[in-house]
Amino acid sequence: MQAEAPVGRSSSYDHSLVPPCQSACPLHMEIREYIDLISQGRIMEALHVIRDGNPFPSICAHVCTHPCEDACRRSQVDKPVAIRALKRFAVEFGGDRMIELEANTTHAERVAIVGSGPAGLAAAYYLRKLGYPTTIFEANPELGGMLRVGIPQYRLPRSVLDAEVQRLIQIGVEIRSNTRVASLDLLFEMGYKAVFVTVGAHQSLRMGIEGEESPGVVDGATFLREVNLGLRPSVGNRVAVVGGGNVAIDAAHTALRLGAQEVKVLYRRGRAEMPADGSEIEQALEEGVEILFLVAPSRIKRVDGCLQVICTRFELGEADGSGRRRPVPIENSDFELDFDTLVSAIGQAPQIPQDFRLRIGKGSTIQIDPVTLLTDRPGVFAGGDAVTGPATVTQALAAGRQAAVRIDEYLQHRYPALPKETRAALTTPLLPRTIELVRRVNRLDPPVLPAQDRTGGFAPVELIYDWKTAIDEARRCLRCGAGAEILFQDKCATCLNCLRVCPYEVPQLDASGTLQIPADQCLACGVCVAECPAKAIMLRKPYDRRQVTEELEHALRSALQTSSKPLLVGFCCQYGLFGTGSLAGLWKAASASIWIVPVLCVAKVEEEHLLRAFEMGAEGVFIAGCGAQCARENTGQWVARRIEKVRRALATLGIESERLQALPTDGEEASTVQAVQEFADRVGRLCLTAALKREVRK
Amino acid sequence: MIVAETKPLDEIWRSIAPYSRVLILGCGTCMTVCGAGGEREVSFLADALRMSQARGGEHDHSLLEYTVKRQCDAEFLETFVDRSREVDAILSLGCGVGVQVVADRFPDLPVLPGNNTYFMGASSEWGVWDERCAACGDCRLADTAGVCPITRCTKGILNGPCAGAKNGKCEANKEADCAWILIYQRLERLGQLDKMRRYYPPRNFRVIPRPRRIVNKTQVSTGGNDGQVSV
Numbered sequence: 001m002q003a004e005a006p007v008g009r010s011s012s013y014d015h016s017l018v019p020p021c022q023s024a025c026p027l028h029m030e031i032r033e034y035i036d037l038i039s040q041g042r043i044m045e046a047l048h049v050i051r052d053g054n055p056f057p058s059i060c061a062h063v064c065t066h067p068c069e070d071a072c073r074r075s076q077v078d079k080p081v082a083i084r085a086l087k088r089f090a091v092e093f094g095g096d097r098m099i100e101l102e103a104n105t106t107h108a109e110r111v112a113i114v115g116s117g118p119a120g121l122a123a124a125y126y127l128r129k130l131g132y133p134t135t136i137f138e139a140n141p142e143l144g145g146m147l148r149v150g151i152p153q154y155r156l157p158r159s160v161l162d163a164e165v166q167r168l169i170q171i172g173v174e175i176r177s178n179t180r181v182a183s184l185d186l187l188f189e190m191g192y193k194a195v196f197v198t199v200g201a202h203q204s205l206r207m208g209i210e211g212e213e214s215p216g217v218v219d220g221a222t223f224l225r226e227v228n229l230g231l232r233p234s235v236g237n238r239v240a241v242v243g244g245g246n247v248a249i250d251a252a253h254t255a256l257r258l259g260a261q262e263v264k265v266l267y268r269r270g271r272a273e274m275p276a277d278g279s280e281i282e283q284a285l286e287e288g289v290e291i292l293f294l295v296a297p298s299r300i301k302r303v304d305g306c307l308q309v310i311c312t313r314f315e316l317g318e319a320d321g322s323g324r325r326r327p328v329p330i331e332n333s334d335f336e337l338d339f340d341t342l343v344s345a346i347g348q349a350p351q352i353p354q355d356f357r358l359r360i361g362k363g364s365t366i367q368i369d370p371v372t373l374l375t376d377r378p379g380v381f382a383g384g385d386a387v388t389g390p391a392t393v394t395q396a397l398a399a400g401r402q403a404a405v406r407i408d409e410y411l412q413h414r415y416p417a418l419p420k421e422t423r424a425a426l427t428t429p430l431l432p433r434t435i436e437l438v439r440r441v442n443r444l445d446p447p448v449l450p451a452q453d454r455t456g457g458f459a460p461v462e463l464i465y466d467w468k469t470a471i472d473e474a475r476r477c478l479r480c481g482a483g484a485e486i487l488f489q490d491k492c493a494t495c496l497n498c499l500r501v502c503p504y505e506v507p508q509l510d511a512s513g514t515l516q517i518p519a520d521q522c523l524a525c526g527v528c529v530a531e532c533p534a535k536a537i538m539l540r541k542p543y544d545r546r547q548v549t550e551e552l553e554h555a556l557r558s559a560l561q562t563s564s565k566p567l568l569v570g571f572c573c574q575y576g577l578f579g580t581g582s583l584a585g586l587w588k589a590a591s592a593s594i595w596i597v598p599v600l601c602v603a604k605v606e607e608e609h610l611l612r613a614f615e616m617g618a619e620g621v622f623i624a625g626c627g628a629q630c631a632r633e634n635t636g637q638w639v640a641r642r643i644e645k646v647r648r649a650l651a652t653l654g655i656e657s658e659r660l661q662a663l664p665t666d667g668e669e670a671s672t673v674q675a676v677q678e679f680a681d682r683v684g685r686l687c688l689t690a691a692l693k694r695e696v697r698k
Numbered sequence: 699m700i701v702a703e704t705k706p707l708d709e710i711w712r713s714i715a716p717y718s719r720v721l722i723l724g725c726g727t728c729m730t731v732c733g734a735g736g737e738r739e740v741s742f743l744a745d746a747l748r749m750s751q752a753r754g755g756e757h758d759h760s761l762l763e764y765t766v767k768r769q770c771d772a773e774f775l776e777t778f779v780d781r782s783r784e785v786d787a788i789l790s791l792g793c794g795v796g797v798q799v800v801a802d803r804f805p806d807l808p809v810l811p812g813n814n815t816y817f818m819g820a821s822s823e824w825g826v827w828d829e830r831c832a833a834c835g836d837c838r839l840a841d842t843a844g845v846c847p848i849t850r851c852t853k854g855i856l857n858g859p860c861a862g863a864k865n866g867k868c869e870a871n872k873e874a875d876c877a878w879i880l881i882y883q884r885l886e887r888l889g890q891l892d893k894m895r896r897y898y899p900p901r902n903f904r905v906i907p908r909p910r911r912i913v914n915k916t917q918v919s920t921g922g923n924d925g926q927v928s929v
Contacts, residue, residue: 490767491726491737491765493726493727493730493731493736494731495730495731495732495733495736496821497733497824500823500824501824532738533730533731533733533736533737533738533739534726534730534736534737534738534765535736535737535738535741606738607742607745608738608741608742608745611742611745611746611748611749612745612749614749614752614753615745615748615749615752615753616752617752617753649707649742649746652706652707652708653707653708653711653746653749653750653753653754655753
């Protein structure tokens with residue numbers, strides 16, 4: 001057994017499991033990592049992690065449907081972490097607008113992208129990064145596809161989209177807007193070696209009822225496109241929207257903003273079956289939209305410039321193929337409603353030009369090889385809604401990224417590489433006992449514009465977190481899959497310390513008497529790491545990129561160069577309060593030079609760290625936790641225990657035990673600063689007394 | 699398990715004072731479990747000594763740290779023979795057994811104890827150990843329902859209880875349960891109260907010859923190699 005710092009002590013290894021949020025994300029983003037950085041107030045680093053996994057984080061920050069939150073295991077305890085809103089916070093505060101991209105052309109083969117939706121933009125981004133001259137062809141005057149013509153401005157401000165497009169232009173993507181591609185052959189004749197078809201799904205499905213062609217009836221995609229391209233169609237006072245998806249709800253929101261007095265959504269199933277995003281439905285109801293469930297139009301008649309819509313009531317029958325209960329019309333339940341405009345938004349499908357000569361499959365989508373993304377024509381790849389049917393922005397971005405990789409392989413004559421994931425995924429839910437022991441913390445959602453202020457215009461509905469709320473929300477993350485493991489099983493003396501100290505009762509003895517720390521239950525608090533007498537336990541992924549030890553060395557080295565006043569070292573919880581750097585004011589104020597060693601939870605401070613601080617010349621050492629905001633109830637108990645032990649050692653060496661203190665913190669800045677100041681004064685007096693005693697002895 | 703406690707730092711400090719290069723040797727078994735000499739304690743002690751040195755400025759020790767799986771078997775000690783050549787003394791954080799085995803293996807080095815070894819015991823909760831066995835060599839636990847009167851009765855009497863128990867606690871130690879009351883309760887549960895009524899004659903501890911040795915080897919003739927076994 002080695003006694004030197006084991007290899008595992010370095011901060012580079014990663015034994016963590018892929019958390020459920022990351023598995024659920026089409027882009028496979030390192031969500032746990034950036035949420036943790038946000039919780040420490042390291043927003044720029046968080047943004048860096050976000051940008052690593054997402055070409056257009058600012059877009060996702062606004063419109064992502066956050067499948068990660070649906071997978072979040074915090075929902076087993078209370079509610080999922082508000083991941084998308086936190087990403088938006090990181091994008092807004094982390095300086096995303098300042099980031100400039102760079103790309104060099106290293107290949108001669110030109111690639112054409114047909115369509116500039118999220119899939120096309122992402123493919124262009126990654127192809128440029130790979131060094132290919134890339135051209136985007138877009139039929140509309142402006143880029144963005146559904147981002148531009150489908151998603152209303154109050155969800156995705158156009159400035160955000162424009163900024164991302166501008167960045168693509170900066171890295172040399174050639175843009176051909178107002179250019180509808182009629183034939184792929186032409187592109188190959190123009191010298192393009194590969195084509196990525198991502199034309200989206202813009203064709204609304206027809207309701208198939210009498211009177212659908214009447215003036216005043218418009219399909220959802222066209223309606224949103226017109227509004228989003230700057231037209232203000234007059235919708236009259238009474239508007240009906242048919243459908244229950246996001247397009248329907250967006251159309252309802254938009255109709256209100258165009259001045260409609262009365263907006264009714266007709267949906268043939270119930271609330272539970274509605275595919276639209278829950279919070280958007282809530283917002284629509286707040287704004288005064290009325291949703292009629294189990295109702296669908298069966299006939300439309302235009303009388304005197306007004307639409308008479310005959311509606312039928314439905315009831316829910318057996319579950320159908322999609323798992324939702326099939327609506328069955330109730331006989332003789334027809335009733336009539338009058339509207340000025342009816343928007344039908346019951347679904348969309350791609351419309352692929354015949355001249356592309358691509359094999360079309362179910363739902364008018366392009367058929368592709370699921371691995372290579374190749375269509376039946378050589379050199380032609382496809383992705384996005386054109387392949388999947390209407391899906392999410394994030395899925396499209398993932399398809400675009402995948403396409404860039406596949407096109408690169410195709411052009412370089414490489415065999416398609418299969419995705420390499422070396423880490424196992426965490427799929428199991430939390431056990432009831434673990435759930436019981438996790439501290440409940442309410443989810444904090446970002447503020448939204450009050451309902452009465454929303455309908456007046458197209459201003460963004462959702463506002464941004466303030467700094468403190470964002471950090472508090474980020475701290476709710478349970479850090480699934482990054483917990484402790486017995487890294488050196490041969491050292492483990494099976495002393496059962498970990499089993500006895502774990503606040504979540506996670507470690508278990510297996511049938512053969514070996515201790516196991518189930519990776520799917522451990523929540524990475526680090527108490528057992530510090531309490532293991534054999535130093536056999538490590539966190540699967542040291543969160544702090546620099547460990548406490550390294551931080552301490554760094555602080556002490558810097559301190560030795562500058563300090564003349566007595567040196568104090570404070571181990572401060574990096575979550576919450578201290579994450580925002582509010583202790584910085586102490587530097588000037590205190591009568592000592594104070595060096596803060598940031599730690600991720602004071603339960604991770606080991607006795608050795610305290611001794612090391614004294615060894616390097618600290619006159620006083622304090623530990624300050626985050627107080628009541630802590631993720632656990634009894635963190636202070638561990639701190640107290642370790643302080644007690646070190647104090648005993650100090651006492652035998654003639655060092656006053658008052659020089660080591662845990663400061664009571666209630667998470668408030670002012671009282672913490674005061675406590676540190678008092679501690680500094682106390683240590684100052686002790687130093688003085690000690691100096692006097694030395695003089696007297698001489 | 700053997701339970702020990704690290705000696706006070708000043709005592710350790712005095713004992714290593716004459717030696718400039720000291721190897722602090724931990725033990726990965728009992729001493730790790732009882733928190734007196736595992737890898738963490740080794741580095742805690744080294745840090746504490748270094749700190750004292752850095753602040754006192756009088757001594758100049760170089761401290762090496764090493765932890766073996768078990769100090770009481772000499773084979774484990776072979777793993778650091780090379781290092782032992784670079785030091786002037788070994789400070790063992792093993793139990794008394796460990797210290798002696800280490801001393802035996804390294805005849806040319808002073809081997810200093812860093813722990814006070816107390817007893818054989820069990821942990822009743824995290825961080826608390828209680829003595830449970832005195833290694834008397836004549837186990838009577840069958841008669842006393844699995845509660846040892848030698849270690850758990852302050853007086854060590856074989857025919858208890860004495861008359862001094864109050865509220866189930868020992869008169870000599872108000873924190874300790876009276877072992878004989880525990881014995882009575884367990885025997886009652888087991889329906890073996892007749893064992894209480896028996897008289898157990900006193901034992902003569904004097905006749906135990908120290909050091910004791912157990913030979914657990916079969917005496918096999920080691921003569922030929924013809925596959926014949928003769929006992």
